[in-house]
Amino acid sequence: MVYFVGAGAGDPELLTIKGKRLIDSADVVIYAGSLVNPAVLSDVKSGCKIYDSAGMHLEEVLAVMQETEVQGKTTVRVHTGDASIYGAIREQLDALDRMGIPHEVVPGVSSFLAAAAAMQKEYTLPNVSQTVILTRMEGRTPVPERESIEELAKHRATMILFLSVGRMEELVERLCTSYPKTTPVAVVYKASWPEQKIVTGTLETIAEKVKEAGITKTALVTVGDFLGDTYDLSKLYDKTFTHEFRQGLDG
């Protein structure tokens, strides 16, 4: 059996109880050493083999999983945040299917959620934006043309950019094709880690501030008026707004 576990954004206490239980009872753990906090592996059982996937090809990762399976043992593949976001999990799942190895996926606290918590902000403010776009600028891995920054910016929704902080100037220029220059931006570096940093500004000022802070990676760029102070009150908790469950309509 292979379990894919989302390790959360960094703070080991953001691991789910299920993820922690699986890691602590694993025979083999494969994790991305550069992004996952090694502290999430602090209670692995003695004899657990730990591999850092940073230096491994897909085939090598799969070979370790297969060998473990043949021995009737359990592999836990630890991903940063949640594996469904830029996790390269799909190719592993499909390969395991072809190899006939069963697998299960355990969700994790993605960095974009840890970033909102760090900022104490809500991405979906009433009458500001009810849409969150998670995306990235193209780099060595391309992005489909219809999802270019310029296309997505047209919505002026809450936008969260992964893997893009290294090219702030270009990013800002492309966002400014639709967002006003005064739009607030917050860059969250290493959300939930002890070295977490939050840099705030506007599209006009943020590139310079990020440069001054020396942030070049492991950060999210969050953009939109959700960072401002103007919004409508939630209808959900409005005493004049009746709904099916005053008892608690959350979904």
Ligand code: SAH
């Ligand atoms: N699956 C991960 C994302 C992997 S892609 C998740 O759900 O969060 C790696 C990118 O995610 C980094 O380049 C950075 O943009 C972002 N990232 C990961 N952890 C982060 C953190 N703790 N704080 C801010 N950004 C983070």
